[in-house]
Amino acid sequence: xxxxxxxxxxxxxxxxxxxxxxxxxxxxxxxxxxxxxxxxxxxxxxxxxxxxxxxxxxxxxxxxxxxxxxxxxxxxxxxxxxxxxxxxxxxxxxxxxxxxxxxxxxxxxxxxxxxxxxxxxxxxxxxxxxxxxxxxxxxxxxxxxxxxxxxxxxxxxxxxxxxxxxxxxxxxxxxxxxxxxxxxxxxxxxxxxxxxxxxxxxxxxxxxxxxxxxxxxxxxxxxxxxxx
Amino acid sequence: xxxxxxxxxxxxxxxxxxxxxxxxxxxxxxxxxxxxxxxxxxxxxxxxxxxxxxxxxxxxxxxxxxxxxxxxxxxxxxxxxxxxxxxxxxxxxxxxxxxxxxxxxxxxxxxxxxxxxxxxxxxxxxxxxxxxxxxxxxxxxxxxxxxxxxxxxxxxxxxxxxxxxxxxxxxxxxxxxxxxxxxxxxxxxxxxxxxxxxxxxxxxxxxxxxxxxxxxxxxxxxxxxxxx
DNA sequence: TATAGTATTTTGAGTTATCAAAATTTCAAT
DNA sequence: ATTGAAATTTTGATAACTCAAAATACTATA
Numbered sequence: 001x002x003x004x005x006x007x008x009x010x011x012x013x014x015x016x017x018x019x020x021x022x023x024x025x026x027x028x029x030x031x032x033x034x035x036x037x038x039x040x041x042x043x044x045x046x047x048x049x050x051x052x053x054x055x056x057x058x059x060x061x062x063x064x065x066x067x068x069x070x071x072x073x074x075x076x077x078x079x080x081x082x083x084x085x086x087x088x089x090x091x092x093x094x095x096x097x098x099x100x101x102x103x104x105x106x107x108x109x110x111x112x113x114x115x116x117x118x119x120x121x122x123x124x125x126x127x128x129x130x131x132x133x134x135x136x137x138x139x140x141x142x143x144x145x146x147x148x149x150x151x152x153x154x155x156x157x158x159x160x161x162x163x164x165x166x167x168x169x170x171x172x173x174x175x176x177x178x179x180x181x182x183x184x185x186x187x188x189x190x191x192x193x194x195x196x197x198x199x200x201x202x203x204x205x206x207x208x209x210x211x212x213x214x215x216x217x218x219x220x221x222x223x224x225x226x227x228x
Numbered sequence: 229x230x231x232x233x234x235x236x237x238x239x240x241x242x243x244x245x246x247x248x249x250x251x252x253x254x255x256x257x258x259x260x261x262x263x264x265x266x267x268x269x270x271x272x273x274x275x276x277x278x279x280x281x282x283x284x285x286x287x288x289x290x291x292x293x294x295x296x297x298x299x300x301x302x303x304x305x306x307x308x309x310x311x312x313x314x315x316x317x318x319x320x321x322x323x324x325x326x327x328x329x330x331x332x333x334x335x336x337x338x339x340x341x342x343x344x345x346x347x348x349x350x351x352x353x354x355x356x357x358x359x360x361x362x363x364x365x366x367x368x369x370x371x372x373x374x375x376x377x378x379x380x381x382x383x384x385x386x387x388x389x390x391x392x393x394x395x396x397x398x399x400x401x402x403x404x405x406x407x408x409x410x411x412x413x414x415x416x417x418x419x420x421x422x423x424x425x426x427x428x429x430x431x432x433x434x435x436x437x438x439x440x441x442x443x444x445x446x447x448x449x450x451x452x453x454x455x456x
Numbered sequence: 457t458a459t460a461g462t463a464t465t466t467t468g469a470g471t472t473a474t475c476a477a478a479a480t481t482t483c484a485a486t
Numbered sequence: 487a488t489t490g491a492a493a494t495t496t497t498g499a500t501a502a503c504t505c506a507a508a509a510t511a512c513t514a515t516a
Contacts, residue, residue: 031493032494042495094351104341116332260463
């Protein structure tokens, strides 16, 4: 098949991300959701998905939804790889802020060659995750996605490390940045209050941060590593 | 006006470069030349140029050719700025070879934001020229193009510095690289032989290099600076 | 100045990706 | 089972860009 257009890459990426977000129970992404994620009307998504199905990149079940084929999944993973490496590069090498790199990467991911991506990968030391903690697929398109707990499920009081932020909204990211809540940061959940819908986190330099539960669910953590 | 598409940017850039290549006497770029530079059939160029003219980016004289308006010239210069900064960045920061950055920059120049370009510009120390010695326009789109002599016109025997290579062909660039003929390099023209159609250059470490006259015309040099 | 040859423009058609709005299907609730 | 609301698909258009090939304009030269 010919090179996928940016549009095709974006559809595959959106389907991939919708599938992941939905969890393993709903494997089919409904057209409405896909169209919403891409900012197109549903009819457009239907049309496009039919052509993706003809290319063997997705399975399409009318009125039910789409799902990536193995070929589509690989392509999507490679787009994600480009996106995440570019984000990390922009932050680490060019000193751009966490909140502003997403849109930039969104465009550059379709223009960067494999060669360039590999240089970036090497320069960054073959990193496992991008600035949000999202795992970076390797050049064959495979990726390990560790299962983390969230601020809502981790044990109270234990020291944990913030590992992943599953929301790209730049206002949210700016808030996290200003609160010192970036992946890698050691923190501890002090309390949860369902009635008040908040979680209290003790962060860098014993600073106390209060976060709504919906936001807290987007912050993933891992138990602090014991120095081996 | 809305953001120019990559296509529009490419047309403007090609017109700009054709105008420069032609020198100040022929200000109008004929359609055939433009179409050739862009790899489209002449009819396509005609159509596109008419819409560029409607946008006020070019002046179009049927059967005669196109010329950039001041607005078109500014836009073209900004595309060139992006292209050249990206090329230099890829060479300096990512260690890519001189010969391979052109195509990469060709795609990235349409995807990089002004913000990113400015970061790159700052990181590189607001450079005046790209790896080929092509001058880099500033963020307002203005550029100084020093007039250099070439290997064909510079004084024989005097030490000069290679300042600019006016050919992007990657095989040619690889040849130059392997001969140590990169901008910045101190050289000296030993002899010219019109009959044999060649120029003999003494390069790095007294190495002797023989170049055809057509190629020699593409190498621009400046008198070696006397240490002030 | 007639004309042959070249360059340019025009015409008609195709591709990709999109939207608006009409038609259809699905599904949950009666 | 029927129906009404919501989601999806279909249909008909549009925009941007392109090509092939026919029509036209220019220009050099004889």
